Amino acid sequence: xxxxxxxxxxxxxxxVAYFIESLKLPxxxxxxxxxxxxxxxxxxxxxxxxxxxxxxxxxxxEDIEEFPKGSERTRVIALAITLVLFVxxxxxxxxIISTTGMxxxxxxxxxxxxxxxxxxxxxxxxxxxYYIFGKLMAIPFPPGLLTFI
Amino acid sequence: MDAxxxxxxxxxxxxxxxxxxxxxxGVLMGTIVGVLPGIGPIGAMALLLPSTFALGPTTxxxxxxxxxxxxxxxxxxxxxxxxxxxxxxxxVTAIDGYxxxxxxxxxxxxxxxxxxxxxxxxLGLIGLMFFAPVLAKAALEFGPPEYFAIVIVGLVxxxxxxxxxxxxxxxxxxxxxxLGTVGMEPVxxxxxxxxxxxxxxxxxxxxxxxxxxxxxxxxxILAERFSDTTPTIKVKFKELFPTIAEWKxxxxxxxxxxxxxxxxxxxxxxxxxxxxxxSYSVEKRISKHPHEFGKGAIEGVAGPESANxxxxxxxxxxxxxxxxPFAPATAMxxxxxxxxxxxxxxxxxxxxxxxxxxxxxxxxxxxLLLLILNLPLVGVFVSILRLPQYIxxxxxxxxxxxxxxxxxxxxxxxxxLVIMGFLGYVxxxxxxxxxPLILGLVLGPxxxxxxxxxxFMSRGEVMAILSRPIAGTLISISLAALIVPAIISLLxxxx
Numbered sequence: 001x002x003x004x005x006x007x008x009x010x011x012x013x014x015x016v017a018y019f020i021e022s023l024k025l026p027x028x029x030x031x032x033x034x035x036x037x038x039x040x041x042x043x044x045x046x047x048x049x050x051x052x053x054x055x056x057x058x059x060x061x062e063d064i065e066e067f068p069k070g071s072e073r074t075r076v077i078a079l080a081i082t083l084v085l086f087v088x089x090x091x092x093x094x095x096i097i098s099t100t101g102m103x104x105x106x107x108x109x110x111x112x113x114x115x116x117x118x119x120x121x122x123x124x125x126x127x128x129x130y131y132i133f134g135k136l137m138a139i140p141f142p143p144g145l146l147t148f149i
Numbered sequence: 150m151d152a153x154x155x156x157x158x159x160x161x162x163x164x165x166x167x168x169x170x171x172x173x174x175g176v177l178m179g180t181i182v183g184v185l186p187g188i189g190p191i192g193a194m195a196l197l198l199p200s201t202f203a204l205g206p207t208t209x210x211x212x213x214x215x216x217x218x219x220x221x222x223x224x225x226x227x228x229x230x231x232x233x234x235x236x237x238x239x240x241v242t243a244i245d246g247y248x249x250x251x252x253x254x255x256x257x258x259x260x261x262x263x264x265x266x267x268x269x270x271x272l273g274l275i276g277l278m279f280f281a282p283v284l285a286k287a288a289l290e291f292g293p294p295e296y297f298a299i300v301i302v303g304l305v306x307x308x309x310x311x312x313x314x315x316x317x318x319x320x321x322x323x324x325x326x327x328l329g330t331v332g333m334e335p336v337x338x339x340x341x342x343x344x345x346x347x348x349x350x351x352x353x354x355x356x357x358x359x360x361x362x363x364x365x366x367x368x369x370i371l372a373e374r375f376s377d378t379t380p381t382i383k384v385k386f387k388e389l390f391p392t393i394a395e396w397k398x399x400x401x402x403x404x405x406x407x408x409x410x411x412x413x414x415x416x417x418x419x420x421x422x423x424x425x426x427x428s429y430s431v432e433k434r435i436s437k438h439p440h441e442f443g444k445g446a447i448e449g450v451a452g453p454e455s456a457n458x459x460x461x462x463x464x465x466x467x468x469x470x471x472x473x474p475f476a477p478a479t480a481m482x483x484x485x486x487x488x489x490x491x492x493x494x495x496x497x498x499x500x501x502x503x504x505x506x507x508x509x510x511x512x513x514x515x516x517l518l519l520l521i522l523n524l525p526l527v528g529v530f531v532s533i534l535r536l537p538q539y540i541x542x543x544x545x546x547x548x549x550x551x552x553x554x555x556x557x558x559x560x561x562x563x564x565x566l567v568i569m570g571f572l573g574y575v576x577x578x579x580x581x582x583x584x585p586l587i588l589g590l591v592l593g594p595x596x597x598x599x600x601x602x603x604x605f606m607s608r609g610e611v612m613a614i615l616s617r618p619i620a621g622t623l624i625s626i627s628l629a630a631l632i633v634p635a636i637i638s639l640l641x642x643x644x
Binding site for chain 1: 334339567
């Protein structure tokens with residue numbers, strides 16, 4: 001199966017699941033459509049389109065960009081995992097710890113070598129961002145472990 | 150209020166302290182994100198949207214609009230000097246702009262781009278000033294069927310003329326519409342597709358989706374072909390003055406680009422980007438020196454760079470008169486207004502003249518500020534590019550995360566952001582266009598309300614809707630736009 005086919009399968013499953021969910025909503029009648037009327041159309045629309053993309057990609061693959069290989073692929077995946085970790089750990093660990101940790105990982109992924117520089121840069125960036133966004137703009141970041149702040 | 154009085158009134162609004170500051174900040178941000186690869190106007194507007202909560206609607210719109218047209222100026226700088234388009238509307242400029250830079254004419258290219266942008270931006274505004282009230286007056290007659298039809302035409306055109314295949318674009322529209330239905334249903338407040346999550350009842354926010362697709366998705370792409378620093382061409386101040394001969398060649402292109410850009414801006418679709426391609430092909434076709442195109446023709450810079458600026462003015466017309474954005478950037482502007490409880494429509498110009506004329510006047514001021522920022526100070530912005538990429542990309546990621554969190558202080562939004570980021574990366578690789586998804590998400594609820602009201606009005610008779618002249622014509626146009634290309638390709642296969 002080609003990559004465009006996999007993504008059309010993703011849209012197909014989404015469309016079908018959404019369509020089935022829409023059936024559970026009140027449909028109403030033609031002169032007074034209910035909450036389920038428009039979603040049914042949208043679900044049908046997406047399902048039909050995803051099916052046609054799936055079959056149109058069977059014979060020829062349209063021009064797509066190659067996905068990276070080797071170290072480039074590792075870099076993208078590592079970056080993606082870092083972001084997921086940040087989102088999961090933001091609440092339990094708090095803004096300061098998770099941001100510092102995330103920046104250290106990102107800089108490492110981008111190939112910086114000197115640990116001292118990486119850690120210093122991460123701490124300074126976190127501190128400045130915390131001051132601007134957490135203090136000046138008063139965004140209520142989760143304190144996490146550092147409850148004394 | 151006629152245009153002159155309106156404009157004077159608008160300058161009174163725009164020249165107050167907070168609005169002037171908002172204008173300056175907006176165009177400055179626009180220039181910066183235009184220069185920087187990896188974050189464009191849409192990411193920047195999504196990022197700054199939460200910060201406009203505390204501002205009034207006029208001030209918020211002035212700032213957001215500043216980012217939009219400001220990025221059109223900044224975009225050309227990176228394109229000419231580095232051959233990396235800062236944003237999509239500058240891709241065409243790369244063809245001749247970078248060649249000019251390699252021949253030591255970087256200064257002339259930058260100057261022509263900036264002056265062209267200024268002329269086009271200002272003339273485009275005159276078009277906006279006179280055209281918007283006319284359209285608004287006509288739109289007073291529009292009912293739900295007309296609005297429904299306009300949105301359909303917009304989405305069809307966007308998908309047909311976008312950069313990816315029509316089928317892929319329609320899938321993005323459908324997916325955007327689907328995301329737009331999550332949460333409380335717009336007519337009776339019935340919760341839909343909330344997956345048992347209380348927070349999803351509020352619906353899926355535009356900010357995490359836009360920032361994921363345009364911010365994180367783009368950073369992941371850049372992370373692949375990552376290099377330490379960006380090599381740039383240095384420009385000396387005295388090189389910034391093109392010769393008289395160059396001006397003579399550039400000016401007609403600037404005016405042609407302005408006209409092409411404004412008209413295309415009115416049409417649904419990614420106006421700024423398309424206008425650059427249209428202008429470039431016109432310039433090439435009518436040029437006396439077509440062989441120079443691709444090797445550093447000044448017309449190839451002047452035309453497109455003017456076109457994308459007047460297109461931004463044109464694209465403001467449907468937003469401010471119908472309340473319908475046709476491009477992702479104007480969708481962000483709509484979001485900024487809706488947050489403040491302002492629903493733009495045909496009555497905006499008469500009932501909220503401070504918003505309409507204030508923004509128009511601020512755009513004159515903004516264009517002037519941009520000319521100053523982008524000519525004498527161009528070196529300052531280029532030096533941002535010397536910032537190591539690892540710092541730039543980590544900051545963009547951090548800002549995306551903080552910006553999303555700041556909207557609702559919601560962890561769910563962060564998950565949506567990251568998921569949309571991954572999706573944006575994969576879809577970009579598979580050559581899907583992001584714009585239809587954003588517009589589907591923004592226009593979806595509006596489309597549903599108008600569809601349901603139309604059916605209610607006509608007592609369920611579809612034909613009664615189609616027999617209304619404007620709605621019927623628009624629906625026929627969309628159907629034709631769908632069917633005609635399919636028939637043509639079928640005929641080509643047969644014969």
